[in-house]
Amino acid sequence: xxxxxxxxxxxxxxxxxxxxxxxxxxxxxxxxxxxxxxxxxxxxxxxxxxxxxxxxxxxxxxxxxxxxxxxxxxxxxxxxxxxxxxxxxxxxxxxxxxxxxxxxx
Amino acid sequence: xxxxxxxxxxxxxxxxxxxxxxxxxxxxxxxxxxxxxxxxxxxxxxxxxxxxxxxxxxxxxxxxxxxxxxxxxxxxxxxxxxxxxxxxxxxxxxxxxxxxxxxxx
DNA sequence: TGGTTATTTGGTAAAATAGTAAAACAAGCA
DNA sequence: TGCTTGTTTTACTATTTTACCAAATAACCA
Numbered sequence: 001x002x003x004x005x006x007x008x009x010x011x012x013x014x015x016x017x018x019x020x021x022x023x024x025x026x027x028x029x030x031x032x033x034x035x036x037x038x039x040x041x042x043x044x045x046x047x048x049x050x051x052x053x054x055x056x057x058x059x060x061x062x063x064x065x066x067x068x069x070x071x072x073x074x075x076x077x078x079x080x081x082x083x084x085x086x087x088x089x090x091x092x093x094x095x096x097x098x099x100x101x102x103x104x105x
Numbered sequence: 106x107x108x109x110x111x112x113x114x115x116x117x118x119x120x121x122x123x124x125x126x127x128x129x130x131x132x133x134x135x136x137x138x139x140x141x142x143x144x145x146x147x148x149x150x151x152x153x154x155x156x157x158x159x160x161x162x163x164x165x166x167x168x169x170x171x172x173x174x175x176x177x178x179x180x181x182x183x184x185x186x187x188x189x190x191x192x193x194x195x196x197x198x199x200x201x202x203x204x205x206x207x208x209x210x
Numbered sequence: 211t212g213g214t215t216a217t218t219t220g221g222t223a224a225a226a227t228a229g230t231a232a233a234a235c236a237a238g239c240a
Numbered sequence: 241t242g243c244t245t246g247t248t249t250t251a252c253t254a255t256t257t258t259a260c261c262a263a264a265t266a267a268c269c270a
Contacts, residue, residue: 008126011194016124020258021113024120037217050259052218062201071216071267078200081193088186089116095183096167125228142247155229157248176237176246 017061018082022046023054026075030064031083034076122166123187127151128159131180135169136188139181 018024022044029035029043037055041048055075058064063082067074123129127149134140134148142160146153160180163169168187172179 005126005130008129010198011129011191012124012126014194014197015120015129019117019121019124021110021117024113024116025110038215047260048217049219049261052216053258056218062197068217068266071214073217079193079197081196085190085193086116088184088190089119091186092119092167092184093115121227152230153247154231154249158229161248173236173247178247 014061014063017057017063020054020057022051023058024086026051026054026058027063027077027082028086030075030077031080034067034074036072036074038072040075119166119168122162122168125159125162127156128163129191131156131159131163132168132182132187133191135180135182136185139172139179141177141179143177145180 018027025044026040029040035043037048037052040055041051044051055064055066059066059075063077063079064075065078067076123132130149131145134145140148142153142157145160146156149156160169160171164171164180168182168184169180170183172181
């Protein structure tokens with residue numbers, strides 16, 4: 001195993017933090033502007049404790065930051081370049097769909 | 106839960122496929138050119154069955170394609186835009202390192 | 211202080227994932 | 241056909257992740 005493996009582990013941890021449908025939904029929602037946990041909970045539709053945990057995963061990974069104002073905690077996206085990546089992901093999905101059509105028809 | 110959730114699940118599946126240090130290493134290796142399982146096994150240093158499984162995960166996600174030539178199977182990266190994303194990930198890591206320094210000093 | 215709202219934490223059962231050894235398969239050659 | 245090499249699949253256990261509920265915490269207001 002290459003000795004630079006720790007570098008890939010650090011990267012994998014961040015990617016892992018993104019690798020959940022709900023967290024992707026949250027990330028995309030946070031692109032427009034910051035949101036409090038309660039707003040994100042309404043939007044996602046899971047239990048608030050579940051949403052809070054997803055947000056802590058994103059925070060630990062360094063993808064979002066939190067800001068407590070009064071009783072509410074606002075989260076905001078720290079790394080907008082993640083959006084470009086989602087475009088790349090769409091390309092994978094699109095390419096695959098096209099191939100499946102080709103192999104059928 | 107939003108009814109578009111299947112879309113986020115599809116994305117998450119692809120991201121999940123990337124979220125492993127060895128698979129990131131393989132992806133980066135495949136940027137230069139295609140490689141057979143045996144070459145990747147030497148490079149990564151894991152058991153060939155382990156590497157093969159990682160490759161099948163990447164293949165199922167649509168990130169690589171395989172091409173059997175004789176007894177060997179060559180894999181090649183289908184989505185080079187993934188590399189840009191790795192740049193974004195580096196930014197997350199770098200930002201976080203900077204903050205940790207700031208909070209200490 | 212007591213009550214209310216917003217969020218996080220802890221515990222737990224269910225689901226998903228990782229890792230690997232062994233078996234299976236496929237291609238080429240004697 | 242049978243042997244060898246290269247790769248894939250299967251089967252299994254161990255580990256991790258997830259989602260919910262309930263309890264704990266924190267900030268504010270009366």
